[in-house]
Amino acid sequence: MIRVVLVDDHELFRAGVRGELAGLVEIVGEAGSVAEAAPLIRDLDPDVVLLDVHLADGGGEAVIARVAPERPGVKFLALSVSDAAEDVIGVIRAGARGYVTKTISRDELADAIRRIAEGDAVFSPRLAGFVLDAFRSGEPVGADAELETLTPREREVLQLIARGYLYKEIAARLHLSVKTIEAHVSSVLRKLQLSSRHELARWAHERRLA
Amino acid sequence: MTQIPELPFERSERDRVVAGICAGIAVALGVDATLVRLVFALLALAGGAGILLYLALWVWAGRDRPIFAVLILALAAMALLGALGVPWTVFLGAGLLLAGLVLLVRRGATLRPGGGSLFIPGIALAMAGAVVMLDHLGRSHAFLAPGALAGAFALVLGPWVWQLTRERGERIRLAERSAIAARIHDSVLQTLALVQRDADDPQRVRSHARRQERELRRWLYGSGYGSAQTFADALAEAAADVEEGHSIRVELATAGDAPLDDALTQAVLAAREAMTNAAKHAGTEEIAVYAELDEEVASVFVRDRGAGFDRSVVAADRRGIAESIEGRMQRAGGSATIHSSPGNGTEVELTMPRRNR
Numbered sequence: 001m002i003r004v005v006l007v008d009d010h011e012l013f014r015a016g017v018r019g020e021l022a023g024l025v026e027i028v029g030e031a032g033s034v035a036e037a038a039p040l041i042r043d044l045d046p047d048v049v050l051l052d053v054h055l056a057d058g059g060g061e062a063v064i065a066r067v068a069p070e071r072p073g074v075k076f077l078a079l080s081v082s083d084a085a086e087d088v089i090g091v092i093r094a095g096a097r098g099y100v101t102k103t104i105s106r107d108e109l110a111d112a113i114r115r116i117a118e119g120d121a122v123f124s125p126r127l128a129g130f131v132l133d134a135f136r137s138g139e140p141v142g143a144d145a146e147l148e149t150l151t152p153r154e155r156e157v158l159q160l161i162a163r164g165y166l167y168k169e170i171a172a173r174l175h176l177s178v179k180t181i182e183a184h185v186s187s188v189l190r191k192l193q194l195s196s197r198h199e200l201a202r203w204a205h206e207r208r209l210a
Numbered sequence: 211m212t213q214i215p216e217l218p219f220e221r222s223e224r225d226r227v228v229a230g231i232c233a234g235i236a237v238a239l240g241v242d243a244t245l246v247r248l249v250f251a252l253l254a255l256a257g258g259a260g261i262l263l264y265l266a267l268w269v270w271a272g273r274d275r276p277i278f279a280v281l282i283l284a285l286a287a288m289a290l291l292g293a294l295g296v297p298w299t300v301f302l303g304a305g306l307l308l309a310g311l312v313l314l315v316r317r318g319a320t321l322r323p324g325g326g327s328l329f330i331p332g333i334a335l336a337m338a339g340a341v342v343m344l345d346h347l348g349r350s351h352a353f354l355a356p357g358a359l360a361g362a363f364a365l366v367l368g369p370w371v372w373q374l375t376r377e378r379g380e381r382i383r384l385a386e387r388s389a390i391a392a393r394i395h396d397s398v399l400q401t402l403a404l405v406q407r408d409a410d411d412p413q414r415v416r417s418h419a420r421r422q423e424r425e426l427r428r429w430l431y432g433s434g435y436g437s438a439q440t441f442a443d444a445l446a447e448a449a450a451d452v453e454e455g456h457s458i459r460v461e462l463a464t465a466g467d468a469p470l471d472d473a474l475t476q477a478v479l480a481a482r483e484a485m486t487n488a489a490k491h492a493g494t495e496e497i498a499v500y501a502e503l504d505e506e507v508a509s510v511f512v513r514d515r516g517a518g519f520d521r522s523v524v525a526a527d528r529r530g531i532a533e534s535i536e537g538r539m540q541r542a543g544g545s546a547t548i549h550s551s552p553g554n555g556t557e558v559e560l561t562m563p564r565r566n567r
């Protein structure tokens with residue numbers, strides 16, 4: 001069974017998730033702060049960390065920054081009620097391989113954890129919207145144009161995710177395999193993490209001001 | 211009674227012409243009494259200042275009427291200055307100013323708030339003195355007067371203004387705190403009470419929680435309800451309304467935004483109708499809404515995984531789709547496409563070209 005560490009500063013929420021995921025994954029540890037989480041994840045070396053975007057002492061970004069260099073095999077799935085795009089994009093750029101909202105159903109969450117553990121990227125409709133917004137317009141800047149823009153196909157896949165389609169539905173609609181869809185999403189994730197696209201920074205800044 | 215310093219000499223009992231003042235001064239200074247008398251005589255020629263000074267010192271030496279001594283001294287100084295050609299107004303101003311300051315200091319008033327009570331007559335005297343003096347100075351040194359006046363005001367009023375500003379900041383903080391307390395009381399505590407009451411009904415608990423979440427979010431992130439200025443905000447509002455009215459979850463994602471115009475408003479209203487339809491007829495717990503807006507076109511997709519339907523068998527009296535969605539979009543210059551079949555859910559696609567852009 002997939003070994004999962006749960007990091008969230010709300011005790012009640014952790015209890016809820018633990019109950020929901022019982023039997024689907026193995027919750028090997030829990031932490032409520034960055035300070036607790038970092039050593040715990042290093043010790044337990046889980047497959048997946050369910051990571052709250054907002055923590056009292058720094059947030060999900062700080063956890064990833066402390067743990068990832070020593071435990072490159074641990075995969076992070078961001079989990080939040082946050083509407084703030086810059087926070088979500090920030091955790092993704094720090095290294096999380098996906099983002100889902102806390103209102104996600106039990107089966108969808110278990111499925112997302114499984115996909116993350118297998119190395120896929122998991123985009124909720126909201127994250128897909130954020131990414132499309134960030135890459136929406138403007139000419140590519142920087143030297144590596146490939147990193148700065150989405151291909152038409154990637155854009156199409158993201159749009160369908162934003163519209164609430166599942167990977168297999170998207171695959172059927174575009175006459176592609178699910179593996180190909182996953183490859184497109186992983187490619188978008190890579191661009192999101194590596195792009196120096198100034199749109200990303202500017203856009204996050206605008207959001208913060210708004 | 212006001213204390214005044216003791217004179218640095220005593221009246222001479224032995225060697226005196228009038229009261230022994232001059233001899234006393236001469237002893238204290240170690241000079242001949244005749245010299246002192248000569249000085250007083252000369253001063254007496256200056257408008258009688260010498261005589262007045264003598265009287266003042268006499269009274270002073272008596273130590274039982276200090277106020278008279280001060281008054282006579284003041285008259286003496288005035289007489290002297292008058293004789294020297296200095297306008298009396300300057301002296302009056304300076305005298306008043308000094309008297310005011312003496313009163314202030316003697317009353318233990320400091321120029322910091324909370325350091326003691328400011329004595330009103332003292333301030334009045336000091337201000338009057340400043341004004342009288344400045345009135346004179348204004349004639350010969352026009353540039354000095356405004357600055358000096360401002361300085362006097364700043365000195366007297368500054369501490370008050372400072373204190374008032376601090377109190378105002380305090381009041382604002384208190385007002386904010388009580389506004390937060392009121393908000394939490396009206397909404398969060400209310401919701402928690404409702405949740406406890408409806409603890410057996412997960413559906414209602416969920417809807418209480420969602421409503422509270424939306425309310426708090428709106429309050430925290432500042433987009434006032436019912437006053438959406440942009441396309442994305444208006445859609446979020448419509449989604450929230452549908453969630454509230456039908457206890458269903460609307461997963462909204464948007465890319466791009468623009469100020470709301472007539473055509474975009476119609477698109478929002480059509481999307482809202484599509485969401486309401488899905489909430490009523492699809493029989494699911496969640497609707498996905500995605501809106502995308504660029505320079506040329508605004509698109510909204512409203513999708514559910516519910517029952518779906520066959521357009522050809524929908525009763526003609528269900529005017530929601532034909533009127534509120536398709537008709538509305540067409541009148542505003544856009545279009546609506548509905549993809550649905552029984553068992554496969556429904557997706558409504560709204561497209562609105564953006565003219566004048």
